[in-house]
Amino acid sequence: MLIKTDAVVLKQSKFGEGDRIITLFTKKLGKVQAVSKASGRHKGKYAVGTQLFSYGEFVLFKGRDLFQITQVDLRHSFYSIREDVTKLAYGAYLLELTLAAIGEGQTNNRLFELLINSLQIFSKSKKNMETIIKAYEMKLLYYSGYKPELECCVHCGTSEIGNPRFSSAEGGILCRNCFQQDLYAMKISPVTIRVMQYLITQELEQIAKLMIRTEVMEELNKITRHYIGTHLEKNAFKSLEFLNHIK
Template sequence: MKETFDSDNRLIVNGMILKHRPVGEYDFAVTILTMERGKISAFARGARKPGGKLSGNVEPFCYGSFVMYEGRSSYNIIEADIINYFEPFRRDLEATCYGTYLLELADYYATENSDESRLLKLLYLSLTAFTKDCFDKRLVRCIFELRALVIDGQYPGFPERRNYSDACRLAMQHISGAELKNLFTFKLSEEALGELVEITKIYRDMFVDRQLKSLDMLATLENGSL
């Protein structure tokens, strides 16, 4: 997406807050996955002040547009127009565990000053699918992880050396090749889903070279099925 600037020559980016941490007494340092500049870090001055202009608008899962000044070594957020707060991830423990894991994994794969538009769209669609009861959250998680590998250029394809079912093979073909908007259009039997979870774990162990903090809680939630 082409970058835009407002009348004061301030940069406007569209994206999602992946994480934040307190800085000083009133500020947050945030990480945003943006459509225009990939993953960026920025300061949100006064965001921890009750009633502040940015209060509540630089929390994880917030998706919208952010107006910021670009300094020599950092960005400073001035305004935020949030389109979707993804409220279910703030109220429900299970949803929080799954959603936080996706944010952390997106943070792992994303890089600065690169085209991360597909990863951002995948993240948004996956979080949206999590909020719908018709989707098994384990399947949504697998779809995100495998398609993220495709986007990152590391996806190894279907494992030919194991006797997995045709349903699992077809599911992986769909995950790796379908348009993003059509990813979440199928269901799997418990047996085929178990195979997909197993393959996803194998690939995660192969390609993710650090411990993800949110994975431990998610593993407990899924009774060790990770």
């Protein structure tokens, strides 16, 4: 059975004698693994279309265990991301985070379009990449069903939150009266809460113009890393380690 679908390449790994396993985020099938043949008439045929970040229309043949890539109509290689080490690190994090967020065969069209849009912004500019990353994290959590409660206390529901704390375990902010629900809840400023709400609701092109103060970004990084680790069950990202190394 042949299936034609738009897809983004999330990961490559070696498979057998020169073949590769390509992990695709597809629009119709969600996350799938497909073999890209590298022998005979297939040698190099799909090399460009199966590079990391590549976006295009893929024709897949469903085998007994894995899909096989039979055709690629490349729409965008996002080559400029691979030419800049900082862009590469940020872009790799988008792919790594997406891999962690979606299961095999799980479709998520809003996240699919968000990924393409984010890669397009990265390919054109180096400005505010960290802000785009924070927006991607927040929107990914929302589209994956893990949106944190930021409007009222996640435990009692009151909107009179005063000086709240943020609980990854409980899934949002806690008012003073509910701090005991999570003794490890983190301090969070009203400004950071408003920034998180903005990142969830606004378009990426508008967010790219936002300048986030250093202290707010630091608090945001601490909270989102812990929240992602709690709900996506992934704490270590090689791309982030590399990014921290080159900064």
